[in-house]
Amino acid sequence: MNDISIYYDNAFIPKLENMMEHSQHHSNWDLFQLTYQYKHATLVNHFDDLQVLQYLPEIKPLDYQLDAAKTVIQEMNGRAILADEVGLGKTIEAGLILKEYMIRGLVKNALILVPASLINQWIKELQEKFYIPLVNYRKNYSWDDYPFFIASLDQAKRPNHREELTNLHFDMVIIDEAHRLKNSQTLNYDLVQSLQKKYCLLLTATPIQNDLQEIFNLVSILKPGYLGTEKSFTKKYNNKKHEAINNTFLKKLIQKVMVRNRRKDTLLDDVKRHVHTVWLQFSEEEHEVYQNLENTFHGITSLSKVTYLKQLCSSREACYLSLEKTTNDDIIPQQPTLLDSIASLPHHIKAKKLIDMIEQLKGEKVIVFTEYRATQFYLQWYLAQYDISSVAFKGGMNKGRKEWITQLFKQDKQVLIATEAGGEGINLQFCHHIINYDLPWNPMRLEQRIGRIHRYGQENHIHIYNFAIEKTIEEHIVTLLYDKLAIFENVIGKLDAILAQLQIDSIEQEVKHMMEETNSLGELRIKLNNFTSVIDQMNQSIGDEHYDI
């Protein structure tokens, strides 16, 4: 066939002749055989089968992740939108695709653009799991030494970096949180469009298909012209730009460049979540201290007020330790009294309830999540008083350590007390009870917690117990935020989309601000109510139909 370019090896014979002429007898038959053996073992015999798993003993991708990687490589030819719902492992899919191309020698360099806050996580994941030597982009970067690098979009679009990057030829460009490219008039968009890229993956959890214009812009990065020109596209499908996609034909077109897994499509949907809110009341002494704390801060616009109250709802220890460190001049005069009153409190009402609950579970394993290290310490000690065995998971532990703790928990401890979700790759599906000892204000964090056990391999229904103390800040969070948003009923993917549309980065920040700026309970209730009803409205207007592309 004449259309095939053919390249011959012109270096071998000169090298051989040169060696023989100069009689440089470095010939080593052993090493020669080993080179051959290695090539033999790493040969890629097929166009189609994925090779990547043989090279990644540590990764056991789920079926849908593997399918996604195959689809992108075999059917989409390496240019695709990966749009799985949050928590289904888009990074794993991207890693599998990138590594597969590397093994086949099709990708020798890559640029990954992500929000600054995700840089370290990406580096860690690609290095530890995929053995891809990804490094952080910086000034005077040495392209040849480190051909795989990562930067934030904001960094990359600065004029000097932009120029440098657009002059390079990338075999692969990956963009995380790609909904930031939805507007074609931005610097972000222009940068990505200007990059020379062979393969390209756009990762987003936001269901971009709700907006015609957005989807047009994203697809036009991957396959310019696939949806026509902007003019022809708008004319054909709709005059109004920001309208959801109703056209079946268009949906089909988009499916050819996009992979989207949803929780309900994965087998995970068979497992039911049972959510129980466990209402508790502070003892009189506790309530008094709580009131006292609240009054002390009344009128003082302290950023920490909400935090102290939240901590007291978790444990004496958490609140004591953080109050002890205060540097706020308004508080310092009252600090000793407050500290004394906290120190003289009896065991926390939640801790007592915890013992009850664990005893009721009759030896079944349970994970207890708390936001605070101090609470974690306290609980470990307190459980030990009742002969309940436990291990602790905390932030900053390396992967090996976490795996070790996981093993201990699986084999002979009843309780795991964790301050964080444990991170990717830690699977706790042998356990199906979670106690949220205190609730995070960010529903995504909660989803991550639950996600540790609500995953492949979970054979039981899951029970989630949320501890909340009446007449405290916790009551507001549960009744005004969690109940309203029906957080536990698996709408996270959707919530994510709504928040993106409202341009809210984090519910946690939003709620925290509301709490801090508000002095009366009534006012707070109104604010939270407004907030949740806006979300609720959006929720209904997005609806399931458009969401399902």
Place this chain on the structure above:
Amino acid sequence: MNIMIYNNKLDIIPFLHRFFQAKQCPILFVDETNIHVQLTIEMDKALMNRPFYWHYIAATNQLGEPKQLLLTTKQVESPEKEWIHHGSPRLEQIYQLMLQENNVVQLFEIQHTDVQTMLHPWLLTNYCISYQGKQKKESFFSLGLNLINGTIVHNMMERLNLISLDPSISAYCYIISPIIKIQSGYKRIEQIITEQIQKENYNWAKESLQYMEEEIEMANYFFEDKTTEKYTKEITSIKQRFQPKISHDVINGGVVYLSNQFLQKTN
């Protein structure tokens, strides 16, 4: 006759054992899943990636202390042991090192004899073809060509593995100079491979070309202004991604001098 060579799983510990022995690194311990070696200075420099240390040692006129490597095929949580497996960067590093240093050889069949023995020169090539369309695959061949009479032998490495070879010629042996020049011998091998390739089916290339044309057509439609850099880059990328290619690549090879009995012995 099927002359293509298929995948073979790599036996990692024996592979490393042989490698470090060949590199004169003392083996401190080895069992089925672990190997512990004392690196030589040369190997420390090649594998341990600490140029500043060696620079400092040289500058201060010291001897320097090469490191030890403790490799294991079992996944463990221990900072002293390095987990080595099929995809670990360490293996790839060793392969790259061998490719650079040892991809051409000149070797002689070892003869235990007290009579004059003639050795024929053979050209050995371990030959890799890669086919790249929208995907990529490889075929691997090991061919030997007798530089006196032009005999071609497939699976040459498998045959050579059955005899003993050495960089220096055995006593009482002599070599005859090639009648076929190395260059011409190589052309002949290239030709044989090319003929082999021509018999194959080209659906992969056709399919890839079709994708290429479609995407170029779309891009032509999308970019109204064909003079922009964005347009040029897009077209280049599409071609890089889909233009079918076949590359010939000799992984390693050399000239080996073999006795007349070689073919019989290794049949």
